[in-house]
Every structure is written in C-alpha cells, then in structure tokens.
Amino acid sequence: MDNYEIGLDVVFHALADPTRRAVIQRLGRGPATVSELAEPFDMALPSFMKHVRVLEGTGLIRSTKIGRIRTCTLEREKLAAAERWFAQQRALWASRYDNLDNLLEKLQGESYES
Amino acid sequence: MDNYEIGLDVVFHALADPTRRAVIQRLGRGPATVSELAEPFDMALPSFMKHVRVLEGTGLIRSTKIGRIRTCTLEREKLAAAERWFAQQRALWASRYDNLDNLLEKLQGESYES
Numbered sequence: 291m292d293n294y295e296i297g298l299d300v301v302f303h304a305l306a307d308p309t310r311r312a313v314i315q316r317l318g319r320g321p322a323t324v325s326e327l328a329e330p331f332d333m334a335l336p337s338f339m340k341h342v343r344v345l346e347g348t349g350l351i352r353s354t355k356i357g358r359i360r361t362c363t364l365e366r367e368k369l370a371a372a373e374r375w376f377a378q379q380r381a382l383w384a385s386r387y388d389n390l391d392n393l394l395e396k397l398q399g400e401s402y403e404s
Numbered sequence: 405m406d407n408y409e410i411g412l413d414v415v416f417h418a419l420a421d422p423t424r425r426a427v428i429q430r431l432g433r434g435p436a437t438v439s440e441l442a443e444p445f446d447m448a449l450p451s452f453m454k455h456v457r458v459l460e461g462t463g464l465i466r467s468t469k470i471g472r473i474r475t476c477t478l479e480r481e482k483l484a485a486a487e488r489w490f491a492q493q494r495a496l497w498a499s500r501y502d503n504l505d506n507l508l509e510k511l512q513g514e515s516y517e518s
Contacts, residue, residue, distance in 0.1 A: 298422075298425065299422065302416045302420035303417070305412070305489075306412075306414075306420060308412075308413065311412065311489070315493060315496065318493050318496040318500070319496060320500065366497065369493065373487065373491075375419075375425070376483065376484075376487035378429075379428065379429060382432040382433060386432070386434065
C-alpha cells in the first residue's frame with residue numbers, strides 16, 4: 291500500500307467523526323486555540339484533546355504552543371488530497387460514459403450505413 | 405446529530421479502507437459480481453464479503469442476487485453527498501477570504517481618504 295493510500299485511510303478515519311469534522315469546519319474560518327475549539331462541545335478537555343491529536347496525526351491540522359496556549363491551524367492541502375480521490379472516481383465514470391457514447395455513435399453510424 | 409451527519413460518519417468510515425475504496429473504484433466502471441470484485445484481492449471470500457456488507461450498509465453500493473450470483477452496483481449519489489462536504493468546507497474558506505479582501509479594500513480606501 292503506497293503512502294497516498296495510507297494517507298487516505300487515516301484522513302477518512304479522522305473525518306468519520308462529527309466532532310472532528312466540526313473542528314475542521316471551525317478551522318476553515320481561521321486558526322483557533324484548543325479552548326476556543328472545545329467550547330461548543332459538551333466534552334471533557336482530555337476527550338476533546340484526543341480528537342485534536344487524531345487530526346494532528348493525520349496532518350489535517352497542525353498546532354503550536356506558546357506558553358500554555360495551543361493554537362491549531364488547518365492544513366488545507368491534506369484535505370484537498372482526500373477530496374481529489376472523489377474527483378478521480380468521477381473522472382473514471384466520465385471516461386466510461388465517453389466510451390459508451392463512442393460505442394453508441396459507432397453503432398448508429400453502422401446502422402445508417404447498412 | 406442529524407441524518408446527514410450520521411451518513412457522513414458511516415460513509416467516511418467505509419472509505420477508510422483500501423479494499424473498500426478499490427471496490428468503489430471498480431464499480432465506477434460498471435456493475436460487477438462479488439466474485440469479480442473479490443478476484444484482485446488475496447483474501448478469503450467471507451472476509452471480502454464483510455467489506456461488501458459494510459459498503460452496502462452505508463448505501464454506497466447495492467446488490468441483487470440472481471440464483472447464486474450476487475451483482476453489485478455503485479450508488480453514485482451517496483458518494484457525491486460525501487464529496488459535497490469538502491465543497492462546503494471550501495465555500496467557507498472562500499467566504500473568509502472574500503471578507504478579508506473586503507476589509508483590505510476598506511482599509512486601503514480609508515488610507516487614501518486620510
């Protein structure tokens with residue numbers, strides 16, 4: 291399994307949780323401290339930190355600590371890589387339909403000729 | 405948690421596995437029997453069937469059995485719903501940058517006026 295596939299495994303696993311998706315969504319509006327990120331959730335801070343660490347482990351977010359304040363930032367490129375997987379699937383479907391179109395045109399051409 | 409969020413949980417969980425992503429990719433080229441789908445994998449059929457059932461449980465694929473042959477089909481709309489989550493995130497970032505642009509223009513305007 292190559293790095294891209296392993297990367298997809300961990301990114302999709304990370305996104306399979308509503309808290310983690312909400313964190314990604316919040317960080318889309320700009321960097322935030324862990325306290326700010328945790329605020330909307332009815333969750334103990336250690337539990338919330340586990341989600342932050344999962345996201346950080348995937349490379350979807352990074353964090354820096356200054357004094358006691360840890361600030362998180364979204365790594366959009368990582369999220370874009372996961373989104374590209376969907377685009378690749380659509381490209382495959384599209385090429386399949388192009389092939390069907392070509393076949394249909396060929397068959398229609400043949401029926402006109404006969 | 406609404407149905408859309410629950411749906412995303414199970415779809416992203418299903419996609420966090422290379423065998424299941426490969427099945428989705430194969431079905432993008434058209435329907436296939438379980439035997440055809442299993443063929444590229446060095447895996448016992450009962451193990452492979454677990455992956456098929458996970459995908460079927462999410463609604464990403466559906467299957468019909470005629471005699472002893474089970475044929476699987478991709479449900480693209482379900483995959484498209486997961487892809488839309490990424491598009492929504494990008495729309496949020498874009499609106500953030502629009503706001504920054506507007507602020508910048510306003511500040512530049514003010515500095516010209518003073």
